[in-house]
Amino acid sequence: MRFSLINAKASGLLSGKSCLKQDRFCLWNILSKVSEKFKGVEDFTKATNEFKALIFDSLTIEIFGTNMNDFLTKYGLENNEWLMKLYSERENWVPVYLKHMFWAGMMSTQRSEGMHAYFDGYVNSRSTLKQLVEQYEMAIREKNEKELLSEFISKNKVANYISQFGWERQFQHAFTHEMFKLVQExxxxxxxxxxxxxxxxxxxxxxxxxxxxxxxxxxxxxxxxxxxxxxxxxxxxxxxxxxxxxxxxxxxxxxxxxxxxxxxxxxxxxxxxxxxxxxRKDMHRPYIKRFFAGGYPIMTEEYKKYHVLEGDFTQITDVVIGNTQKMEYVKRQLRTLQVNLS
Structure with missing residues (x-):
């Protein structure tokens, strides 16, 4: 049996000495098979809800093992080959086995759901290859425009706070609106x-x-x-x-x-x-370089200045990329600049 895998290294967020690179089984694919695999189970709806609860709400590995055994016994699924196979590979999909690693808040259900939603309204099963390429560009442009707009709002509007705690103000001033909402949850x-x-x-x-x-x-x-x-x-x-x-x-x-x-x-x-x-809202995101000025009428003046500066740096990089001496020189100058500007 094969399951889709998600590489958890998202947008470079997981690249660091403190983070481990690990593949995760796609929970979306696993849960989508429940209807088929639990066919004939008495009180199907309750069994399905309990299966999801033991996956997401088991606080420790020990609790998950106990809950899983109780679930199998309760619904007579001890010989279900699909569940036995899943259980033998539980380290790759059960949240309690993975929560100690940084996943940037990404659920392992998100790739399947996210990719489908990402291109909704742009392509469908009858789209030609030519239409796919054209619509792909339009989809990327719209998503990038939304990201730029979201970044502009975070930097220029103040999100409301919901408590009188001083530390909430810290998050309010530091985080983007979307991340601040997660704190408020x-x-x-x-x-x-x-x-x-x-x-x-x-x-x-x-x-x-x-x-x-x-x-x-x-x-x-x-x-x-x-x-x-x-x-x-x-x-x-x-x-x-x-x-x-x-x-x-x-x-x-x-x-x-x-x-x-x-x-x-x-x-x-x-x-x-x-x-x-x-x-943080003051974080410069390097991947923004994929944007192009012609496609973004709502682009902020702040970004345009950033784009010019980035272009200068790209030219310098092109000059020194093949010369070790020149690269070391640029690195030293950049370190000096960082000290002088901080």
Whole structure:
């Protein structure tokens, strides 16, 4: 059995020493087969919902294993070859096995869904190869225009805040509107979080680490209530936070559990390390160089200046690219410029 793979290295965001490159099975393809593979299962709708819940809501690897075994027994699927094959390769598709790595907030369902939506209205099954090429260019141009407009709005309009927390202002001023909305989604979930008391053996902080149990409750639907206790750790020295939900590790957005501890401790300003630079509105995005001026009547003056500067740098690169001495010279000059301009 073959499943589509997603290479998680998206737009260069995953290229770094702290990030691992790993292929993920496409959850969209997996879940699209459920109707076929669960045919004949008693209470099909409930079984399907429970299967999705154990995939997305298992907090630990151990919990996933227990939930999966209970699910197979409950619905008599112990001999289902498809599920057995999936389970044997669970490290490549189950979120709990992958959440410790940075995926730029990308779900493994997004390639199939995203590619279909990306070209909606441009091509269909009857499009010729010539039409595909022409429409592809138009689709790319529209998406790039939207990205430029979104960037312009982020830099020139202030998004509304929804709380009185000082650290929300930090995200408001630093993040693009879209990423700030994701932070606000976590702020809204604070309503469902409570700090639980620790056991005596959990309270020890000899290593300078404070530990918190955060109970999160929410109703998913009329038969399933999500209730998990998350463990948040905080080190005052260095202002480090971590949570076993691993949301910050995988998406670089602080989870509601860490935010609950920040609120509990009365922290008004968070460390800059949690204002991930790729999500910042002042971040220059190199891939913008694929844009061309003729296709973008709404292009900002700021970008036009950037485009001119980029063109000068491209010319210099063309001159030195084949000469090691000249390349080293340009690198030294650039480092000097960075120091002088910062």
């Amino acid at each position: 976590q702020i809204k979930r604070l309503w469902y979080c409570n700090v639980n008391p620790l056991n005596e053996d959990e309270e020890s902080n000899e290593d300078g680490t404070e530990r918190y149990n955060i109970l999160e409750r929410c109703i998913i639907n009329d038969w399933y209530h999500k209730e998990f206790v998350y463990r948040v750790e905080h080190r005052e020295h260095g202002q480090y936070f971590s949570c076993n939900c691993k949301k910050f590790d995988s998406s670089r957005i602080l989870c509601c559990h860490i935010l609950k501890v920040i609120v509990t401790k009365g922290i008004e300003v968070i460390n800059e390390r949690y204002l991930f630079r790729w999500w």
